Amino acid sequence: MDKITPCLWFDGQAEEAAQFYVSVFPNSKIEEISHVSEAGPGKPGSVLTVIFELDGRRFMGLNGGPHFKFNEAVSFSVDCGDQAEVDFFWKTLSEGGETGQCGWLKDRFGVSWQIVPRVLTELMNGPDKAKAARVTQAMLQMTKLDITGIEQAAAG
Numbered sequence: 382m383d384k385i386t387p388c389l390w391f392d393g394q395a396e397e398a399a400q401f402y403v404s405v406f407p408n409s410k411i412e413e414i415s416h417v418s419e420a421g422p423g424k425p426g427s428v429l430t431v432i433f434e435l436d437g438r439r440f441m442g443l444n445g446g447p448h449f450k451f452n453e454a455v456s457f458s459v460d461c462g463d464q465a466e467v468d469f470f471w472k473t474l475s476e477g478g479e480t481g482q483c484g485w486l487k488d489r490f491g492v493s494w495q496i497v498p499r500v501l502t503e504l505m506n507g508p509d510k511a512k513a514a515r516v517t518q519a520m521l522q523m524t525k526l527d528i529t530g531i532e533q534a535a536a537g
Contacts, residue, residue, distance in 0.1 A: 383439045386432075386439045386441050387440050387441070388440075388441040388442075388443055389441070389443065389451075389492065390443050390445040390449050390451075391442055391443065391444050391445070391490065392444070392445070392446055392447045393427075393444050393446075394444070394490055395428055395431045395444045396414060396428045396442070397490075398431075398442055398490045398492075399411055399431040399440075399442050401488075401489075401490075402433065402435055402440075403433055403434075403435065405470070405473050405474065406435045406436045407436060408434075408436045408437055409433065409434055409435045409436055410433065410434050411431060411432070412432040412433060412434060412439075413430075413432040414428055414432075415428075415429050415430045415431075416428060416429055423444065423446075427444065428444055429443070429444055430442065430443050430444070451487070451491040451492050452493070453485070453487075453493045455493065456485065456492075456493035456494060456495050457492070457493070457494050458494075458495040458497055459474075459494060459495065459496050459497065460497060460499055460502075461496060461497060461498045461499065462498075462499055463498070463528070464498070464527070464528045464529070467484075467496055467498050467525065467527075467528065470494070471484075471496045471525045474488045474494050474496070475487075476488075476489065477489030478490075478491075480524050480525070482521070482523070482524055483495075483520055483521060483523065483524075483526070484496045484501075484520070484523070484524075484525065484526040496525070496526065497526065498526055498528045498531065500528055500531060500532065501516065501526060501528075501531055504516045504531065504532075504535050505517060505520075512535050512537075515534040515537060516531055516534050516535050518534065519531055519533075519534030
């Protein structure tokens with residue numbers, strides 16, 4: 382068991398969300414589902430928690446009720462090697478959700494994701510500060526990040 386496992390609070394959708402996420406990310410699986418006992422909380426027999434792995438990283442989904450909602454204060458960044466990966470994760474995770482600026486989106490469960498091409502991070506953290514500034518300005522104009530546009534901005 383991992384020392385630290387992120388716990389995602391859902392309002393009855395933990396199992397549905399876990400099934401969706403493991404279908405999206407390679408090397409992923411549902412490990413365990415626990416159900417509410419006669420003692421509660423909630424309806425006996427309903428799903429209480431789901432333990433799942435996304436590409437080797439462990440998560441817990443908890444059906445905690447309507448008390449708390451997801452927001453952008455916590456997001457998951459997806460490192461993408463090429464535009465095909467950016468396009469796949471952007472399309473799949475944003476379906477039924479909403480898109481934002483700079484590669485950010487919320488999925489249909491309200492969880493925030495950043496879909497980030499690796500080249501963006503490399504160019505923004507490189508030694509050429511003028512190039513990094515151009516790349517940053519280009520990124521700020523985008524919703525889904527476009528590697529060609531990023532590379533054109535880097536070239537000047």
